[in-house]
Structures are given as structure tokens and as C-alpha cells.
Amino acid sequence: MSQQMADLFKRITTGVHVIGVAAGEQHNAFTAAWVMPVSFRPLLLGLSINPCHASYALLKAGGCFSVNVLGKDQLELAGHFGAPAETDKLAAIPWRSGKTGAPLLDSSLARFECEVMAEYPAGDHRLVLGRVVHGELLETAREPLIYRDTADMDGTSAIYPQGFE
Amino acid sequence: MSQQMADLFKRITTGVHVIGVAAGEQHNAFTAAWVMPVSFRPLLLGLSINPCHASYALLKAGGCFSVNVLGKDQLELAGHFGAPAETDKLAAIPWRSGKTGAPLLDSSLARFECEVMAEYPAGDHRLVLGRVVHGELLETAREPLIYRDTADMDGTSAIYPQGFE
Numbered sequence: 001m002s003q004q005m006a007d008l009f010k011r012i013t014t015g016v017h018v019i020g021v022a023a024g025e026q027h028n029a030f031t032a033a034w035v036m037p038v039s040f041r042p043l044l045l046g047l048s049i050n051p052c053h054a055s056y057a058l059l060k061a062g063g064c065f066s067v068n069v070l071g072k073d074q075l076e077l078a079g080h081f082g083a084p085a086e087t088d089k090l091a092a093i094p095w096r097s098g099k100t101g102a103p104l105l106d107s108s109l110a111r112f113e114c115e116v117m118a119e120y121p122a123g124d125h126r127l128v129l130g131r132v133v134h135g136e137l138l139e140t141a142r143e144p145l146i147y148r149d150t151a152d153m154d155g156t157s158a159i160y161p162q163g164f165e
Numbered sequence: 166m167s168q169q170m171a172d173l174f175k176r177i178t179t180g181v182h183v184i185g186v187a188a189g190e191q192h193n194a195f196t197a198a199w200v201m202p203v204s205f206r207p208l209l210l211g212l213s214i215n216p217c218h219a220s221y222a223l224l225k226a227g228g229c230f231s232v233n234v235l236g237k238d239q240l241e242l243a244g245h246f247g248a249p250a251e252t253d254k255l256a257a258i259p260w261r262s263g264k265t266g267a268p269l270l271d272s273s274l275a276r277f278e279c280e281v282m283a284e285y286p287a288g289d290h291r292l293v294l295g296r297v298v299h300g301e302l303l304e305t306a307r308e309p310l311i312y313r314d315t316a317d318m319d320g321t322s323a324i325y326p327q328g329f330e
Contacts, residue, residue: 008302011275013180038213039288048203110176123204137173
């Protein structure tokens with residue numbers, strides 16, 4: 001039934017993004033599907049983040065995050081940044097610090113930098129709103145990776161509840 | 166430049182949904198791209214809504230909304246529910262009231278019903294969190310419509326600001 005629930009919720013289409021965070025000399029990055037625009041003026045992106053993740057503390061401390069949009073060809077990179085952070089996940093991946101300090105991956109097809117503007121409770125997650133201070137489209141012809149196409153790579157079918165309450 | 170901004174933000178992939186609202190005997194529905202899951206437990210969907218839209222008052226009054234996921238073949242229906250509400254947009258479209266009262270379209274490929282749990286400021290929009298009380302996947306083989314594939318049907322390229330602030 002959890003698998004059925006995961007199948008259902010994957011019909012709400014999202015992309016796959018590597019979220020970069022930074023505070024001082026510390027950097028980290030993780031894969032996230034739950035990202036969307038929420039406002040035109042100011043330009044805001046919404047990110048729903050699990051506060052138990054190591055990167056959450058860095059996001060809070062640094063007050064910024066980047067959104068690196070992955071392409072259809074980057075399933076392996078999505079897996080790399082989706083794994084638990086036992087080692088420095090950024091070590092083997094080309095990246096640079098953006099104007100906020102948050103990591104920008106060289107291989108993303110588009111990327112955004114945000115300053116945290118608000119944070120709200122959202123069940124077992126936190127909903128972070130970021131004001132977009134910079135963004136660039138690197139490759140117009142490349143297709144973004146769709147979260148549904150990652151199948152159960154992230155193991156969420158085991159996380160979904162069995163039914164509705 | 167606004168067109169370039171729209172092109173950039175469309176790299177953050179979302180689907181296309183008809184959001185149904187109801188309060189008493191009144192019903193309405195509108196097209197929205199800015200919908201995503203935000204929590205596993207409880208199951209929450211986030212919807213970013215323009216508070217100037219007629220449906221916002223009904224959503225507030227009724228305390229519920231439905232999310233009808235459109236398929237790749239339903240670009241025309243997305244346009245129908247995206248147009249300003251001068252007439253009853255639901256009149257010519259087969260639908261029924263769900264358990265919350267919110268309209269469920271017969272032709273959606275998946276649909277959800279939510280009870281409003283929280284509402285937060287989000288720039289020129291409002292971010293509404295809905296607890297999912299029911300959901301069903303009607304057609305597993307049908308592909309969802311991707312917002313980027315609607316091109317500029319909704320005219321958002323004229324709404325985006327010219328640059329970053």
C-alpha cells in the first residue's frame with residue numbers, strides 16, 4: 001500500500017534538484033524533489049526540507065541555498081547527492097561557490113541562488129521560502145530529470161503511510 | 166527579459182492541475198502549476214495561490230480544495246480552467262463533488278482532496294497547506310501534462326520581473 005501511495009503522489013510532477021548550502025567554510029548538498037516557484041514579485045522559490053538532514057543546520061546557519069536543476073542524463077548524480085552524508089559528497093564533483101556562498105554545480109542545466117526569507121512548519125518537513133537573488137539557464141535544449149522517472153531510487157515508498165487518515 | 170525569466174523558471178518542473186474549491190452550494194475551479202507534496206506524515210500538499218483570484222475566497226470559506234492532475238492530452242482543459250471566470254467554468258465539464266465537497270473532474274488522471282491545515286504569506290501569493298484526506302490514481306499508463314509544455318498559454322512571461330533584485 002505504501003508503494004501505491006508513492007505511485008499516486010508521483011503523479012504530482014516535480015523535477016530533481018541538488019540543493020546546495022553553505023555557512024562560513026562549510027558546504028554541503030543534497031537531492032530534493034520538493035521545490036517549486038511560489039511568487040513572482042518578489043521572485044520566491046519554496047523548498048520543503050526534512051529538518052533531520054545534516055544540511056538543514058547549514059541552511060539555517062548560512063541563511064541561503066542554491067537550486068541546481070538536474071538533467072535527464074543525471075540520475076546517477078541524483079543518487080550520489082541523495083545518499084546519507086558519510087563523506088564529503090561535493091569532493092569529487094566540479095562546483096564553485098555562488099554569490100551567496102552556496103554551491104553551484106558545473107553540470108546543472110539551470111541554477112538559482114536564494115536567500116532564506118521565511119520558514120514555516122509543514123508536517124514532518126519545514127517549508128523554506130527563498131528570495132531568488134540570481135539564476136541562470138545554462139542549456140536550453142537539455143531536458144530536466146523528472147522525479148517520477150527516478151522510480152524508487154530514494155526509497156520513499158517505505159516512508160509513505162499506508163493510507164489516508 | 167521577462168520571457169527569459171519565464172524560460173528559466175520553467176526549468177523547475179511542475180505539473181498542471183485543476184484546483185477545485187467549494188463552499189456550501191458554490192463551486193469553482195482553476196488551473197494551477199504551483200502544487201507539490203510537502204510532508205509524508207501527515208500527508209500534506211502545498212498550493213501557492215494568487216489571493217486576487219475569485220476561487221481564493223471560496224477556498225477560504227470552504228476550508229478545502231481538490232487537486233485534479235491533468236494528462237498530456239488535456240492542454241485545452243488547462244486553458245479552459247485557466248481563463249478568467251466570466252462564466253461557470255464547471256458547467257460543460259463532467260465532475261462530481263468529493264467527500265470534502267470540492268469538485269473532482271471525471272477526466273483527471275489522478276486526484277486528491279485536501280482539508281486546509283495552514284496558510285502562509287508567500288510574496289504576491291499565499292501558500293496553502295492541505296492535509297490529504299483522499300486520493301486516487303485513475304490511470305497508471307497516462308502521462309501527466311508538464312507545465313513547461315504549455316509554453317506561454319497562461320501569459321506568465323508578461324508577469325515575471327525583468328531581473329533579479
